[in-house]
Amino acid sequence: MDTGTHVVMGIALGGLATLDPVVSSSSATATAVLAATVIGSQIPDIDTVLKLRNNAVYIRNHRGITHSIPAVLLWPLLVTAAVYFFQPEANLFHLWLWSFLAVILHVFVDIFNAYGTQALRPFSAKWLALGVINTFDPFIFAIHIGGLFFWIFGAHPGYTFLVIYGVLVIYYVHRFMYKRKLQKIVEEMIPEATDIIIAPTMKNSEWRVAVMNEHQFFVGRAHGLKVTILDHFNRVPVPETPVLEAAKKDVNLSAFLSFSPVYRWEMDEFEDHYEVRFIDLRYRSNGHYPFVAVVKLGLDLNILSSYTGWIYSEEKLQKKLEFLPG
Structure with a gap:
């Protein structure tokens, strides 16, 4: 929390x-x-x-x-x-x-x-x-704040929070049941799915959805019990090329790969460097995938700069990756 x-x-x-x-x-x-x-x-x-x-x-x-x-x-x-x-x-x-x-x-x-x-x-x-x-979670935070106000205005804190935690037990059970229903809906939509990730958002009725099958990634959103697929990508294995193997040695990309179970990758070659980018597919927001790991390598495969974390514009990302080309 x-x-x-x-x-x-x-x-x-x-x-x-x-x-x-x-x-x-x-x-x-x-x-x-x-x-x-x-x-x-x-x-x-x-x-x-x-x-x-x-x-x-x-x-x-x-x-x-x-x-x-x-x-x-x-x-x-x-x-x-x-x-x-x-x-x-x-x-x-x-x-x-x-x-x-x-x-x-x-x-x-x-x-x-x-x-x-x-x-x-x-x-x-x-x-x-x-x-x-x-x-x-706004509900969990708000119900605690409500309990604190009751306490301030004279209610017995022990019994007040005993009731509140009883309500929260019911709330947690509700969330488990909600997610299970969404899981079944996604399984019916994509029966060949090998991995399904359903993650909550701050809105009680909205959930993030990321699905993998043998050949594709699907990224969607659930509103209520309606699941909408917003993006899909071909699932391309990361090849064992010299550039990508060198990029994987970077601490930022290594940390990203230890944390992210669903990602796609890109590699671009420029006049004086390579850029390798891994994109977590779990956090789509307004058509953007803000959690990334990017490594810039020289033509000799030395790491010039790298970054992992949340980024919401390409301009800010490139500022974090600024380097002096040799």
Whole structure:
């Protein structure tokens, strides 16, 4: 989920903690638990700082080790120690317990996004991505904000958020059922499909659709239960040419290929360089595919420049790829 949603979930969990008799009977413990649930709901995303290095490092590592089993066990200990240092009158066990629940909730809800997490590390490097909830879901965020307003105006936070999380369980089940119906519709439309990716958007009734069969890619959009195919491309295997093999050694393209399961590729030869471009087909927006990896190579196959990430205009992309031709 996005940072804002994780914040309100952390506050909500602190409110839910008031149903714990040990927490509700001690103001010191209640204050410490609220601080711990807010921090615990954020700390797995500490790897966001990797964006400061470059997109390749971020793509390869975000929601990886920081969301793994060892991290889920370590983060609550660190959060508990930090909060307890400033609030030593708090009940230590219940402070750890609610810190642990905050971290678990963070990792758990991230699994429902299309991006997913490597929550099973170190036992498996597989990405768990159920793809039923958008990274930012307006309904989830709004219902938490509503609960916070009820709390501010005097409602019991524990019972308020108990009801809200009951509603959210129903909402998640609804999203699973919705996606399953779309899956069946796509299977009927393209019976020879080998892979079907259905991903949510911020709009509850809109979903992105990307489909592969043995020979083609199909890109579409679902509105309600109506699926429309917007683009299709021939599926051309990436040949093992010297130019493409050299491009694959680039860190940006390597990171892109580790992340993207559905892409097409292009290669252009210019007077003084080659340009290799890989385009993720999952994120079509207004006829544009903004998530790309591009590598420019000299005629001697040395990498001149490269980029991976979100880009919405060719002009901006070329500025990021500026180099001095030799």
